[in-house]
Amino acid sequence: KAGVTQTPRYLIKTRGQQVTLSCSPISGHRSVSWYQQTPGQGLQFLFEYFSETQRNKGNFPGRFSGRQFSNSRSEMNVSTLELGDSALYLCASSLQGAESIWDKNIQYFGAGTRLSVL
């Protein structure tokens, strides 16, 4: 069974540009979460999607957005990039029930997309 796939693995952008990252979850997983990892802040939650609906959102500005498609694949977009957006962006998928979305479910992480903003 294939794991969580994130593309691209590496990206270099300049300030002011926008970027789209992609995440394909494990087959059968309906929940996809996105995290930002930086040396200073550690892992911080961005948002979570389940059945094409955003169910949770972290404390990030509106420049960060996402969506999920009917096949559970997810994309996140960052507009007007800033130097501080340089980070490793991680996607995780899990089997989620309709209720108690975090209970008893293991999250499986992709290898991440490393974004560098110059």
Add this chain to the structure above:
Amino acid sequence: KQEVTQIPAALSVPEGENLVLNCSFTDSAIYNLQWFRQDPGKGLTSLLLIQSSQREQTSGRLNASLDKSSGRSTLYIAASQPGDSATYLCAANSGNTPLVFGKGTRLSVIA
């Protein structure tokens, strides 16, 4: 608001030693606690998940315990090997909230 702390931030041990990594959390009303391993520049690999009703979980040389009353979890690694060198992260979730991660313990096992 859940906060997760991991001590120490870094640890270096000789090969063969048994070691304990510590994780503390502020909200004892957690659903589960998960331990992850992260190799440099890579994603996270789930090691163990302890549900709130459990006290410990074991996988090979790894044993994780959970004490909700004291807000602590420990990851015990037996007979450490150089291949165990990585950053170990713990994460807690409380109800319908996302995982809250600690900043990790960077482990170096010296041959």
